Amino acid sequence: MIEFEAPKPILMLNTALETVAVNMMRPKSRYFDEHEHEIPWDYINFMHMAMRQTGAGSLAPSEKKPKEGESPKEKRPPIGYQQLAYMLERLSWGDCGMYLVTPGGGLGAAAVEAAGTPEQKEKFLARFRGEKPVFGAMAMTEPQAGSDTAAIRSTAVLDPNTSEWVLNGEKIFVTAGHKSLCESEGFVVVWATIDPTAGRAGMRAFVIPAGTPGVTVTKLEHKLGIRVSDTASIVLQDARVPYDHLLGSAEVVKEPTTKGFKGAMATFDATRPLVAATAVGVARAALEELKSILEKQGVVIRYGIPRQKMTNLEREVIDMEVMLRSAWLLVIKAVWMADNKRANSKEASMSKVRAGDIVTKITQRAVELLGPLGYSREYLIEKWFRDAKISDIYEGTGQINRLIVARNILGYTGRELR
Numbered sequence: 001m002i003e004f005e006a007p008k009p010i011l012m013l014n015t016a017l018e019t020v021a022v023n024m025m026r027p028k029s030r031y032f033d034e035h036e037h038e039i040p041w042d043y044i045n046f047m048h049m050a051m052r053q054t055g056a057g058s059l060a061p062s063e064k065k066p067k068e069g070e071s072p073k074e075k076r077p078p079i080g081y082q083q084l085a086y087m088l089e090r091l092s093w094g095d096c097g098m099y100l101v102t103p104g105g106g107l108g109a110a111a112v113e114a115a116g117t118p119e120q121k122e123k124f125l126a127r128f129r130g131e132k133p134v135f136g137a138m139a140m141t142e143p144q145a146g147s148d149t150a151a152i153r154s155t156a157v158l159d160p161n162t163s164e165w166v167l168n169g170e171k172i173f174v175t176a177g178h179k180s181l182c183e184s185e186g187f188v189v190v191w192a193t194i195d196p197t198a199g200r201a202g203m204r205a206f207v208i209p210a211g212t213p214g215v216t217v218t219k220l221e222h223k224l225g226i227r228v229s230d231t232a233s234i235v236l237q238d239a240r241v242p243y244d245h246l247l248g249s250a251e252v253v254k255e256p257t258t259k260g261f262k263g264a265m266a267t268f269d270a271t272r273p274l275v276a277a278t279a280v281g282v283a284r285a286a287l288e289e290l291k292s293i294l295e296k297q298g299v300v301i302r303y304g305i306p307r308q309k310m311t312n313l314e315r316e317v318i319d320m321e322v323m324l325r326s327a328w329l330l331v332i333k334a335v336w337m338a339d340n341k342r343a344n345s346k347e348a349s350m351s352k353v354r355a356g357d358i359v360t361k362i363t364q365r366a367v368e369l370l371g372p373l374g375y376s377r378e379y380l381i382e383k384w385f386r387d388a389k390i391s392d393i394y395e396g397t398g399q400i401n402r403l404i405v406a407r408n409i410l411g412y413t414g415r416e417l418r
């Protein structure tokens with residue numbers, strides 16, 4: 001049965017995260033929006049310390065290590081996707097750009113979780129539990145390959161003499177790419193092909209740690225929104241990594257197999273509902289702020305009266321609340337399925353489509369309904385309007401996720417419906 005009520009431990013954590021959102025994120029939102037590429041170390045260091053103390057380690061689903069003195073029997077439960085969804089919604093309500101710089105494995109760890117062997121998970125994810133904050137990232141997109149991930153051209157060739165993989169290529173728009181490679185001892189999971197003629201069957205994921213010779217961050221994007229989050233271009237020039245940095249079992253190395261591609265899709269099935277959760281957080285922030293500003297102007301939304309007696313403004317606000325809640329229910333369903341190891345590709349995409357839609361609509365309408373106040377930098381509404389759009393772009397655009405939903409419902413393959 002799907003639980004609609006958040007379990008107690010999640011509710012307690014929510015309260016702590018709300019405190020972080022109110023006291024550490026909101027007061028700095030405007031500053032880091034206006035000082036793009038400055039790094040909010042106070043927030044990063046605080047979150048790293050707090051997550052270590054609570055045993056969370058990283059904002060990634062994982063088996064928590066028992067604390068010192070805990071017997072294996074008392075081993076603490078994993079951070080599930082449901083818990084993560086709540087956490088990310090709260091933090092994104094605070095500032096979704098700043099949430100993206102929360103230390104931890106991010107998309108990189110999610111890829112290791114989805115495609116790595118148990119040994120690789122242990123080996124690569126341990127670094128996020130250390131004393132210093134460490135970041136992870138995932139690089140799929142290339143100048144000629146965005147939505148069509150099978151079109152990637154970065155190559156990985158096995159050197160038979162050293163058993164190392166040699167990677168070449170260019171990756172663009174890598175979230176936290178700079179922090180993973182230049183500001184911490186993190187890694188980027190790079191998707192490359194071991195056979196450029198094989199399309200999807202040639203795709204494999206490689207863990208490229210910070211400090212790997214031949215890996216250069218060449219650019220940081222200047223962006224519309226989420227400006228505190230670094231978005232990097234990375235060039236790989238004869239970058240060498242050990243054999244076991246290819247994620248997955250030995251079988252994955254054999255050709256041809258679409259296991260590598262399926263690993264990429266499994267990563268997205270896990271993370272799309274989480275992106276949707278961040279979108280819901282931004283939408284909730286905008287809606288609450290809208291109502292609060294209206295209230296200060298003497299306009300209080302009257303709930304529970306017949307719709308025909310409502311003002312147009314009241315109807316609009318209530319419709320926005322319906323949008324917000326419907327998106328959240330889709331998120332909860334998708335993460336519940338992920339936690340219960342059920343195939344959730346359709347639900348993950350549905351949640352992302354809906355949340356991407358509603359966050360753009362709600363933030364835009366909030367700007368409009370407040371008139372000049374909505375457009376002014378006095379309030380954060382205009383910032384959330386700019387931050388919102390990314391939810392509908394990364395990890396599969398709205399159009400691509402609609403295609404995935406349609407394929408699932410109609411029973412078409414990717415080749416049959418594109």
Ligand SMILES: Cc1cc2nc3c(=O)[nH]c(=O)nc-3n(C[C@H](O)[C@H](O)[C@H](O)COP(=O)(O)OP(=O)(O)OC[C@H]3O[C@@H](n4cnc5c(N)ncnc54)[C@H](O)[C@@H]3O)c2cc1C
Nearest residue numbers: 138139140141145146147173174175394395396397399418
């Ligand atoms: C801030 C930011 C952070 C990012 N972070 C990462 C990251 O960490 N790692 C990473 O690998 N990538 C990242 N990306 C890249 C992102 O995933 C891609 O931008 C996205 O997948 C779309 O690819 P594209 O930009 O090449 O657009 P295209 O694929 O060229 O698409 C352009 C437009 O055409 C539409 N379209 C394309 N194909 C179809 C189709 N078959 N049917 C209907 N419409 C279609 C798209 O929806 C879109 O509207 C990031 C992007 C941004 C902006």
